[in-house]
Amino acid sequence: MTDALVRDSAQLLKEYEGGVWHPTLEEHTLAEDLAHMHWRPESIRAALREVHPAVRAGRLVDVLDPATTVLESRESVGGGAADAAVLALRRLIDVLAADS
Template sequence: MAESLAEAVRRDAANLLADLRQGAWQPSGAEQQLADDLARGQWDSHWLRSGLRDQPPAVMAGRLVAVLHPAATVAETAGADTDAALRQLRVLMDAVAPAL
């Protein structure tokens, strides 16, 4: 059975979080700023897409955007897979952009 986009986003967010915790990935300053900005908003497709708009090329080529970009599409759907994917993404964002 093919993996759904929501399952892929959940898996990719979990993998990126594991890499962050293990020191295998460190967000750039621009990725950190993006995470800070997104962590404060509503987690819907509009919020994610507007947060990704007009980002510098270095951010758009980064690993964080590779997870966030498909998450905007996932956020348009309802269901348990979507909820799990967005929860995992929020855990990642909280780890990248811890509360001040």
């Protein structure tokens, strides 16, 4: 799952920076909210529960959905692949938040 999160985050970032993927205003808003919160499984889960329907229809949520599982494994096992996955996702979120 961590490898998939790294791959999917990097791919979505590449498509965004290349002008292929255009996130909705609601996806940008979610990214901005996520960029300013402490990333814990509970906080990501809560943020995803309350997303706008436009976010559910978009591509960002597909990358974010496995994040809670990865964060949980990072807390219980620590470091390694989970850290790399969270870093890749943070990079994507930070770029989106900066552009909103």
